[in-house]
Amino acid sequence: MATMAQHKAAQHISNKDLLAGESDPLTDRPVHLLHLDSVGKHYGNVIALRDVTMAVDNGRVTCVLGDNGAGKSTLIKIIAGLHQHDEGTFTIMGEERKLSSPREALDAGIAAVYQDLAVVSLMPIWRNFFLGSELTTGVGPFRRMDVNRMKEITKKELAQMGIDLRDVEQPIGQLSGGERQCVAIARAVYFGAKVLILDEPTAALGVKQSGVVLRYILQARDRGLGVIFITHNPHHAYPVGDRFLLLKRGRSIGYYDKKDITLEELTAQMAGGAELAELAHELEQLGGHTQALKEVKAEAAAVTAEAPSSERDLSTRP
Numbered sequence: 001m002a003t004m005a006q007h008k009a010a011q012h013i014s015n016k017d018l019l020a021g022e023s024d025p026l027t028d029r030p031v032h033l034l035h036l037d038s039v040g041k042h043y044g045n046v047i048a049l050r051d052v053t054m055a056v057d058n059g060r061v062t063c064v065l066g067d068n069g070a071g072k073s074t075l076i077k078i079i080a081g082l083h084q085h086d087e088g089t090f091t092i093m094g095e096e097r098k099l100s101s102p103r104e105a106l107d108a109g110i111a112a113v114y115q116d117l118a119v120v121s122l123m124p125i126w127r128n129f130f131l132g133s134e135l136t137t138g139v140g141p142f143r144r145m146d147v148n149r150m151k152e153i154t155k156k157e158l159a160q161m162g163i164d165l166r167d168v169e170q171p172i173g174q175l176s177g178g179e180r181q182c183v184a185i186a187r188a189v190y191f192g193a194k195v196l197i198l199d200e201p202t203a204a205l206g207v208k209q210s211g212v213v214l215r216y217i218l219q220a221r222d223r224g225l226g227v228i229f230i231t232h233n234p235h236h237a238y239p240v241g242d243r244f245l246l247l248k249r250g251r252s253i254g255y256y257d258k259k260d261i262t263l264e265e266l267t268a269q270m271a272g273g274a275e276l277a278e279l280a281h282e283l284e285q286l287g288g289h290t291q292a293l294k295e296v297k298a299e300a301a302a303v304t305a306e307a308p309s310s311e312r313d314l315s316t317r318p
């Protein structure tokens with residue numbers, strides 16, 4: 001039985017106060033900002049996701065890695081309110097939820113920034129920043145857009161994220177892909193997101209621009225957001241991530257804390273040493289003694305040598 005003091009303590013806990021994995025005083029179990037436990041999703045006969053467990057906490061970056069068809073989009077869609085899971089549980093601040101729309105996700109503080117950003121290229125940066133949530137001034141027939149305030153806020157918010165754009169009047173289409181991603185991140189932070197989902201934000205970017213985006217991911221983390229960073233690139237995930245969920249064909253093949261995995265091990269897991277070995281075997285059976293077979297064998301040997309010696313799947317942990 002919980003005591004009155006415990007009840008009181010529970011009432012005083014808000015999303016803002018809770019730090020990564022802090023315990024719920026009633027149950028003494030860690031409360032995560034988001035927690036997926038053995039979540040699964042089918043599309044008809046297709047199993048898109050099965051038995052996926054992961055947590056998102058304030059001030060932490062959870063990376064979701066996987067190749068095409070791994071189930072990354074399905075996972076984001078469940079968290080962002082576009083689809084509903086049909087197995088397992090999804091909790092937001094300890095409360096079990098099934099989100100039925102992106103609006104509901106936004107109301108719960110979950111904002112998604114997609115690769116193909118919904119921006120209007122010819123409109124100024126500040127118009128895009130406030131698109132759909134314009135500030136107004138005056139009442140009745142005198143109501144109009146509060147242009148100056150919107151420009152000021154846009155400038156201030158971008159500066160706070162360390163984004164140095166001299167002119168918020170310039171069309172957003174003139175910005176680089178990386179800068180546009182950053183504006184979208186700053187926007188989500190301003191509109192009160194607690195969880196930021198970034199869907200392959202570096203996929204279409206060069207090395208330098210990717211670095212810029214990775215820096216803003218850390219800015220968002222340092223401002224206390226829980227970040228979900230979807231990527232297929234372990235070299236982008238590792239420097240900024242605190243936890244790594246690896247998906248393959250809809251299944252979790254590993255869920256690691258950073259302290260439990262090196263970049264080399266993460267890369268080896270992604271490369272799939274076992275699959276390469278299987279491919280080499282198949283080629284051999286087909287009688288192929290080609291250069292390609294030699295290369296596959298060498299690659300498989302290298303990847304297997306780098307792979308972690310023991311399976312450290314944390315997927316059963318909270």
Ligand SMILES: Nc1ncnc2c1ncn2[C@@H]1O[C@H](COP(=O)(O)OP(=O)(O)OP(=O)(O)O)[C@@H](O)[C@H]1O
Pocket residue numbers: 043046047048066067068069070071072073074075250
């Ligand atoms: N609406 C749908 N109807 C039927 N099958 C689907 C649907 N959406 C996804 N799938 C299937 O579910 C599996 C996971 O797809 P998902 O799009 O989540 O993967 P992904 O990791 O995001 O891949 P990519 O990086 O290529 O977008 C795939 O086999 C895919 O074909």
